[in-house]
Amino acid sequence: MKHLDKKINAFLKLGKYLRKKQIDSKLHSLILKTQNNNRWFIYKNSLNALKIWGDSLRKENILKWSSKYNLAYKNNKKIGIIMAGNIPMVGFHDLMCLLFSNHIGIIKTSSSDPFLIPFLYNKLVEFEPELAERVIFKKKIDFVDAIIATGNNISIKNINEKFHSYPSILRGTRSSIAILNGKESEEDLKLLSNDILTYFGFGCRSITKIYVPYKYDFTLLKKILKEKSEAITLIEYLNNFKKIKAINEIIKNNFHVAGKLIIIESKNINAEISSINYEHYSSIDLINKEIESRINSIQCIVGNVNKVNFLKFGEAQKPNLWDYADNIDTVEFLLSL
Structure with missing residues (x-):
């Protein structure tokens, strides 16, 4: 499937970009901007999260992860994604699942982490222009067909009240x-x-x-x-x-x-x-x-x-692509819609 190969190649290029020993000036500036926006997101931690993603986005990992799914084209639906902001880049896996499933994403990034994920999405579009207009970043989510949300138990309760009739993955405190x-x-x-x-x-x-x-x-x-x-x-x-x-x-x-x-x-x-x-x-x-x-x-x-x-000790902060939060397979959910 050519469309799948193009996506895989885009993520492979992103992985290579993130694995560079010396990050470029634009990414460096965004990491500093992230730290200034949220003092808990110190430069070292944001860089660490980006390097972990760089290591994850290797060919053997992406093929192992994606090969279990039927990712053929299907009807596009609008998926609302409300991202958490407790650690840097924590919502990027949901974005990746969305892009491979061919839906349209309406994404609300956390105010604690509003810069890095949109930047990486734009990088993916730079590597593969067919990914353009697949994601819209908004401050408020309405008019979607399904919802994926991550947050604390209080915020998830509020989200559930608003979107209770929608197909959803709602992840609270663990x-x-x-x-x-x-x-x-x-x-x-x-x-x-x-x-x-x-x-x-x-x-x-x-x-x-x-x-x-x-x-x-x-x-x-x-x-x-x-x-x-x-x-x-x-x-x-x-x-x-x-x-x-x-x-x-x-x-x-x-x-x-x-x-x-x-x-x-x-x-x-x-x-x-x-x-x-x-x-x-x-x-x-x-x-x-x-x-x-x-x-x-x-x-x-x-x-x-x-x-x-x-x-094993030392693996908790380095999830594989196939390690889903709350053990709920996000891609299977998206393909079921």
Whole structure:
């Protein structure tokens, strides 16, 4: 299918563009503009997200992902996409799914991340002019045939009330967890520190809770997290760290301090920025039951466990093209319309 080959080639060219050792001046300026617009989106994190996309957009990955679908031309429908803005570029996968499914996208980017995704779409049009006029970026979405939205539980509730009669994918708040057995290597824990701190703890793929055996020795983990977190200088993060530490001292919670990160004993999966939660476990069977009971609140599970749904340490922030948020296949949804 020539139209599919053209799309694949456009994304391959985009991947090559993003993998360049030296980014061009326009992209550099947009990353700075993004940082000025949202101080949590520091230059390093936006660049990291772009490089991850560059690595994902390789021929073997795109072919593996796209080959499972029948992507022949069909009737175009208007798809509203409301993108989240908790980490840089988080809505780009929805855009990619849309372009491969041949629908028209009416896209509302987050006010936290309004520059990079439109820029990359324009790059795709530069590489393949047939992709022009497939996407319209708007501040408000109306008159669509279906909706895809990502946000926190409150915003998703509001979106559901407005679009309740439309075919939809609505993604609310989720968190990710890690299961430790106490036998992890120093390298394992360094990779885990990336899963925890890469985007300051924002995003559903950031590890916000760890399960540890009783009598777990936190010494090495605290040392590694201290080394990783000490590099953080963002004042908003540091203010949050001071607040969380003070609150837990006042209410006399059990917690550990690892540099600029608080590790709090809690049954909650969600954690405040600048903190993660931990809980002791006595058996893997009990952990499995815990996971099953909270499966709709969990995005990723990390650990040295030989199970299909477990990720290796360091992989949480590097999803494959076929790793769908909330395990809902976006392309299948779009092709079903």
